[in-house]
Amino acid sequence: MANVHYVRGAMIEQLEPPAASSGAAGWVRQNLFSSPLNAILSVLSLALVYSVIAALIPWLISPTWQASSLSECREILEGASGACWGVIRERWLQLLFGFYPSELYWRVVLDFLLLIVAVAPVLFTGLPRKMLIFSALYPFLMPWLLWGGTVWGPVVAALGFGLGYLAHKLAKAALGGLAAMILAVLVPVIWWLFLAGPVSEAVASVLPLALEPVESRNFGGFMLSITIGVVAIAISLPIGIVLALGRQSNLFIVRSLSVGFIEFIRGVPLITLLFVASTLLNIFMPPGTDFDIILRVIIMVTLFASAYMAEVVRGGLAALPKGQYEAADALGLDFWLAQRLIIMPQALKISIPGIVSTFIGVFKDTTLVSIIGLLDPIGLSNSIRADQSWNGIVWELYGFIALMFFIFCFSMSRYSMFLERKLRTGHR
Structure with missing residues (x-):
């Protein structure tokens, strides 16, 4: 075929994209300097970040880890600005275990290692299903190891x-x-x-x-927060599912009880329920009854979380199209089989962000127990600052506590994102 001046006779070799539109330079140009306004805001933000980091890093790398008091920290710093990390080195075990006997720390460590083993087959489906037997036994093993x-x-x-x-x-x-x-x-x-x-x-x-038995008054620190949080999280989900189903029930009594419980609990602050648990609950118990304070707090936190969990699950149930219920009826499934095989798996998948958000909120709310006298990390920080050697320490203790809570909450958030990606079955 004869060559035509407006038709190319051979293909041009593929060229690399311009350096200004690919790689790190392309990302910076597209996201930070895509317009004059974005460029000005990016420069101001980078200047602010630099000023914060420049002031924070010298404070963080303060050479005070071996100090045994606040005054010794000040002598080491010689008037310079810096954190007094000696308090963390000296009291980190107390922040983790409270006043639990030091010779029995192995029981707490073993308990939380077994917790990881127990929740692993629940969180990750690739593990052997036989491990669920241990998951079912762990709730009875945990209190025995902690309380003895x-x-x-x-x-x-x-x-x-x-x-x-x-x-x-x-x-x-x-x-x-x-x-x-x-x-x-x-x-x-x-x-x-x-x-x-x-x-x-x-x-x-x-x-x-x-x-060897250990009294509840020796519990404290992150051990106490994790114990309350894990129990409340594990129990509130099934109770919340039952309450959500009860709220949609056709039986008047079941629906009324579920609605009344949910609305009452959601209408009362958690701190009020904790005061009820610490002071008023014993009044309604038979004379001479010794109802453990930590158990009372766990019950109230669990009920509080269950009410919020019920509304999250109810939102997932309401988001399902009516055709899913009709499909279950067409298959001849009864109510419980339909819920277990068709309705509830889809509703829980839809509700994953709300469920995990409720879990994170419950775990952070465990710090409220310090108001009723339990020595969680916040309560212990007050006790540590009452010591004359560390009187005046604030940011170091609260920073360490915030970091530990961030690790737990961020882990739950990342698992939520992993689970959402894994269960994503729709078209992208």
């Missing part, structure tokens, strides 16, 4: 769930599903209230297997 005492207490408590499951299996065929579910709840409650204590004491008298 006889091993038969958690064993008898776990037996209550087994009795409830057995009652449900036996009653389902004879009495029907609703009666079986009621018995599955009543049997464990009766067991725990009236029989668990005597049975545990009887077995312990024959076979005394126990750890």
